[in-house]
Amino acid sequence: MKAIVNISLKAGVLDSQGKAVHHALDALKFEGVNDVRVGKQIVLNLAQTEKEKALAEVTEMCESLLANTVIEDYEIELIS
């Protein structure tokens, strides 16, 4: 099973990279962009085949290492 973890700064935590990218898009005359957030994606190839167990395992990975929950949120997507 594959797990895709998307990590981004929490709402309310200033995303300087997102802001810089937004400025650059403005400079390139791309109109109608209201907000830009830059995150990171971690793709895990898991031995686990049961979805529920996989979700529990990856959640634990996120809480302990993959995300810093002081400033970051994470979303997990499982693909079997």
Next chain:
Amino acid sequence: MKVAIVQFPGTNCDYDTEYAFKELGCETQILWHKNESIASDIDLLVIAGGFSYGDYLRSGAIARFSPIMKAVSEYVKDGGKVLGICNGFQVLTESHLLPGALKRNEHLHFLSKHHHLKVVSNSNTFLGKMDKDEVVNIPIAHHDGNFFVDADTLKELYKNEQVLLHYCDENGEISNPNGSVDSIAGICNAEKNVFGLMPHPERAMEAILGSQDGRKMLEGFLKD
């Protein structure tokens, strides 16, 4: 006085830190991160600056799980004093031994220059020999020095006198180089035995190199 300096793969201020404490007359030892214990006669443990594990994932995030860090947590629990400088500060926040987190600098640039700092609280071992509002000139060198805590935690930090240093200009007026909440450059834990700061006092040990204000700061740890 005995000072141990933790060395991870990627630490690069270990020998500068060792030099600084030797200058102050301390006995020093470099402690490789695979060690699982800290000698009981160590008076101060320093987590030095650098780029532990290449700063991969987040600065300090992987170093946190090195074998030595379990021993560091125990050492802290037993009241041992720990100082984290730059990457060491990041490792301490990632380990939850200090509150908050260090984000990418607001303007995204790596900063490497001298900067002034103002003492906010001296009711602790580290800055106990300095005056409140005293201004020192100390180098900074970081990419992820943008200190973040939520509003409630910030209030707590001030209430408990855990905010150690503000970034300022030479006159002591607030000047924020990296976007840190409230221009905070360093903090300590509630028990006041774990200290973290982004600036490098160990790089300000002699006037000929621009400043010797680092001595004043590190001398706080020396036994009377």
